[in-house]
Each structure stands twice: as C-alpha cells, then as structure tokens.
Amino acid sequence: MCYNPPIPCFFKYMLKQRTLKSVIRASGVGLHSGVKVNMSLRPAAANTGIVFRRIDLDPVVDLPASALMVGDTLMCSCLERDGVKVGTIEHLMSALAGLGVDNAYVDLDAAEVPILDGSASPFVFLIQSAGIEDQQSAKKFIRVKRRIEVRETDRGGERWARFDPYDGYRLTFSIAFNHPAIERTGQEVTFDFAGNSYVREIARARTFGFMQEVEWLHENGLAQGGGLDNAVVLDEFRVLNADGLRYSDEFVKHKVLDAIGDLYLLKHPLLAAFTAHKSGHALNNLLARELLAHPDAWELVSFEDAARAPQSVVRWLAQPAY
Numbered sequence: 001m002c003y004n005p006p007i008p009c010f011f012k013y014m015l016k017q018r019t020l021k022s023v024i025r026a027s028g029v030g031l032h033s034g035v036k037v038n039m040s041l042r043p044a045a046a047n048t049g050i051v052f053r054r055i056d057l058d059p060v061v062d063l064p065a066s067a068l069m070v071g072d073t074l075m076c077s078c079l080e081r082d083g084v085k086v087g088t089i090e091h092l093m094s095a096l097a098g099l100g101v102d103n104a105y106v107d108l109d110a111a112e113v114p115i116l117d118g119s120a121s122p123f124v125f126l127i128q129s130a131g132i133e134d135q136q137s138a139k140k141f142i143r144v145k146r147r148i149e150v151r152e153t154d155r156g157g158e159r160w161a162r163f164d165p166y167d168g169y170r171l172t173f174s175i176a177f178n179h180p181a182i183e184r185t186g187q188e189v190t191f192d193f194a195g196n197s198y199v200r201e202i203a204r205a206r207t208f209g210f211m212q213e214v215e216w217l218h219e220n221g222l223a224q225g226g227g228l229d230n231a232v233v234l235d236e237f238r239v240l241n242a243d244g245l246r247y248s249d250e251f252v253k254h255k256v257l258d259a260i261g262d263l264y265l266l267k268h269p270l271l272a273a274f275t276a277h278k279s280g281h282a283l284n285n286l287l288a289r290e291l292l293a294h295p296d297a298w299e300l301v302s303f304e305d306a307a308r309a310p311q312s313v314v315r316w317l318a319q320p321a322y
C-alpha cells in the first residue's frame with residue numbers, strides 16, 4: 001500500500017472499478033407489496049453501473065440505477081421506466097456504495113427488492129459472500145466543486161440537504177422527532193468514510209416506523225410486508241421490538257444508510273460533504289438532481305495514481321470488507 005507518505009512508494013497503482021466475483025441469490029418479501037421476490041446479484045463489465053432487471057417481464061426490462069429515473073419517492077426510492085418499476089432499492093444501493101461496488105446486475109422477478117431485515121446488513125453479507133473483484137478500468141468519482149443546496153418547508157417545519165466540497169466522503173445527518181424513545185437516542189450523527197467502518201457502524205441500522213402510521217400505510221397499499229422482523233416499530237412511547245435497538249442512535253444512522261443509497265444513484269461515489277436536516281428519499285433525490293443540473297458544480301475524476309487520490313478514500317477502499 002502506498003498511502004503512508006513518508007515511505008517512498010515505487011509501485012504506482014490505480015483506483016479501480018469493482019464488481020462481484022460470482023453470482024449470489026436471495027429471496028424475501030417486498031416491504032410495501034408483501035410479494036415474494038427472488039433476487040440474483042451478478043457481476044457486470046466495467047462502466048456498466050448498477051442495473052436492475054425485471055426478469056419476470058417479457059422482454060426483460062433493464063432499469064439502470066440513476067437519480068434521473070427515480071419516480072415514486074413515497075416511503076422509498078423507486079426506479080421507473082416506461083411504466084415498469086423497481087421499488088425499495090435504497091438499502092441494496094447503500095450496501096453496494098458502502099463496499100465500493102461500481103458494476104453489478106440485480107435480477108428480480110417482482111417489482112420490489114426484498115426487504116430482508118430492514119437494514120443493509122444482509123446485502124453486505126451477500127456481496128461479501130459473492131466476493132468483490134477489481135476491474136481494469138479506473139474508478140470514477142463525482143467531485144463536488146461548490147455548494148449545492150435544496151430546501152423544503154411543510155407542516156413538519158423546514159428540511160434541507162446540501163453538498164459542499166470535501167476531500168473525501170462525509171455525511172452529517174440530523175433528525176428532530178418529537179417522540180420520547182427517539183429523543184433519548186442521538187438525533188445527529190457524522191459518518192466519514194475515512195476513519196469509520198460502513199459495515200460495522202451503519203449497515204446494521206434498520207428502517208423504522210410508527211404503529212399509528214400502519215393503518216394509513218395499509219390503506220395506501222404500503223408496508224404490506226412490514227413488521228417487527230424487518231423494522232424498528234414504535235408506539236407512542238417506546239420501541240416495540242423485544243431486542244431493542246442495534247445501535248444507541250439507530251434511527252439517525254438509518255437515515256445516513258438511506259442517504260448513502262439514494263446518493264449512489266448519482267452512479268459514482270462522491271467526493272463531497274453531505275449535510276442534511278430531516279431529509280428523506282424525495283429531498284435526497286432532489287439534491288442529486290440539482291447537482292446534475294449544475295455541471296459547473298461537479299466533475300468526474302479518476303486516479304491513475306492512488307497517491308494523488310484523497311487518502312481518506314484510499315483508506316476506505318483498502319478496508320477489508322467486514
């Protein structure tokens with residue numbers, strides 16, 4: 001490794017794109033549809049990106065993971081093309097981003113990625129089981145060059161999200177739930193890929209929901225497959241899951257997990273600081289679109305010589321995948 005500057009390094013190496021070493025399969029239910037779905041994660045050539053495929057349709061429909069293809073953001077991130085949808089992609093996208101996987105096919109025989117345990121952890125396990133392989137093309141990053149910000153005001157007050165230039169990738173997220181069980185936990189967290197482990201510190205955070213919302217969700221055809229096995233569920237006062245929380249600040253960490261997945265729809269890892277207050281899938285997507293709409297605010301960069309890359313990113317990608 002060449003990231004210790006005082007030691008002269010004679011072996012120049014490139015930061016390379018990555019894909020999976022082998023095919024891995026899993027099945028589960030869709031969080032919102034409640035329908036059983038079979039999923040295969042497969043290797044893909046360099047510069048393919050992440051491509052979801054509805055193999056239950058004839059002909060098969062490919063849906064490339066792109067912020068510009070996000071349709072419905074009610075409770076999840078959903079890709080849509082010519083009326084064909086794939087929903088609840090964000091936890092798998094988060095795992096792929098966290099492990100630095102650039103290229104993969106995701107074959108599905110239904111319209112939703114399985115929810116599994118409501119976190120990114122089972123996807124991390126699947127990707128690790130398949131193995132990760134370097135490819136012979138330079139990894140591309142989106143480097144943010146100036147501040148881009150989006151804001152929204154509604155009944156719940158003001159929410160916002162922004163990118164700032166940063167020599168690495170860092171996310172700071174705050175929530176403000178007026179709920180006794182959430183107020184007791186940390187409502188703000190900063191995660192920097194430089195010195196932290198995505199797999200240990202973020203991936204296990206589960207999605208969460210409130211009993212009071214369940215009726216509304218069911219009436220709207222959502223969360224049909226949701227329950228205590230795949231979400232942290234709260235009543236008015238407390239967490240209902242017998243085992244409690246996985247992290248003392250699991251709620252806000254799940255929001256970071258979601259944001260990592262939503263922002264990976266920009267197709268490349270970011271070199272930026274992301275800061276958000278009460279953001280969600282819709283606002284995360286709006287921020288991604290706002291960035292893309294301002295080509296002067298970002299550039300695609302790659303590093304033929306890792307010594308010239310932000311060293312925090314080199315350390316992140318050099319982390320063993322556990």
Ligand SMILES: [Zn+2]
Nearest residue numbers: 090091207258
């Ligand atoms: Zn989520």
